[in-house]
Amino acid sequence: MRTPIIAGNWKLNMNPEQTTEFVEAVKAKLPDPSKVESLICAPAVDLDALRKAAEGSNLHIGAENCYFEDEGAFTGETSPKVLNEMGIDYVIIGHSERRGYFHETDEDINKKAKAIFANNMTPIICCGESLETREANKQEEWVVAQIKAALEGLTAEQVSSLVIAYEPIWAIGTGKTASSDQAEEMCKTIRETIKDLYNEETAENVRIQYGGSVKPANVKELMSKPDIDGGLVGGASLDPESFLALVNYQD
Numbered sequence: 001m002r003t004p005i006i007a008g009n010w011k012l013n014m015n016p017e018q019t020t021e022f023v024e025a026v027k028a029k030l031p032d033p034s035k036v037e038s039l040i041c042a043p044a045v046d047l048d049a050l051r052k053a054a055e056g057s058n059l060h061i062g063a064e065n066c067y068f069e070d071e072g073a074f075t076g077e078t079s080p081k082v083l084n085e086m087g088i089d090y091v092i093i094g095h096s097e098r099r100g101y102f103h104e105t106d107e108d109i110n111k112k113a114k115a116i117f118a119n120n121m122t123p124i125i126c127c128g129e130s131l132e133t134r135e136a137n138k139q140e141e142w143v144v145a146q147i148k149a150a151l152e153g154l155t156a157e158q159v160s161s162l163v164i165a166y167e168p169i170w171a172i173g174t175g176k177t178a179s180s181d182q183a184e185e186m187c188k189t190i191r192e193t194i195k196d197l198y199n200e201e202t203a204e205n206v207r208i209q210y211g212g213s214v215k216p217a218n219v220k221e222l223m224s225k226p227d228i229d230g231g232l233v234g235g236a237s238l239d240p241e242s243f244l245a246l247v248n249y250q251d
């Protein structure tokens with residue numbers, strides 16, 4: 001049985017003071033973690049404040065990116081080793097904004113996934129097609145290729161424990177959500193791909209989120225789909241009331 005996971009991705013928003021205020025506002029009202037896992041992924045500069053504020057609560061904490069080397073001459077990068085030492089649980093990798101603006105490749109994403117596992121954290125691997133790819137009806141082959149490349153060389157045990165976020169680029173920050181049927185269709189395809197690459201047990205264990213204009217008004221409908229195990233939420237995760245409505249969607 002997969003535990004749903006609702007994650008906020010704050011992107012380049014919030015400072016340490018706002019982070020502390022946000023956590024203070026939500027931490028007593030988060031759902032039982034056996035029912036829904038609540039997670040905030042924050043900019044690296046806010047992670048220390050996030051960890052301190054979330055201590056003793058049901059809030060998991062994540063980073064939005066990391067490098068694939070633990071240390072060395074890599075100016076400006078974030079070490080997965082240090083993220084683990086800081087008590088970070090999850091790291092988002094392969095977000096379309098990283099792929100697009102920062103030229104992150106499938107190969108980088110695969111190396112990052114391995115580095116995150118080597119440092120005892122869990123990757124959230126993002127995938128998703130552009131509007132152009134969807135209009136050409138090539139979205140399945142696109143996403144399947146991204147998944148195969150990201151998982152290259154990972155064990156069934158590792159894949160069972162990780163999270164995949166399907167985020168169609170045309171639905172991110174646009175207010176245009178994929179329909180719950182479109183989201184389900186791709187999440188099912190991803191699960192079938194993992195079954196083909198590994199086995200049924202691994203496919204049943206892996207958690208797959210949908211991301212792209214998820215908000216309190218549509219979360220319940222999306223979460224009612226059998227292959228959607230959570231949401232990766234940008235804009236609607238920045239407000240404490242909205243975040244609480246998302247994580248408490250079962251109430």
Ligand SMILES: O=C[C@H](O)COP(=O)(O)O
Binds near residue numbers: 211214235
């Ligand atoms: O990682 C989150 C996604 O990019 C979705 O962002 P959004 O909820 O603002 O559309």
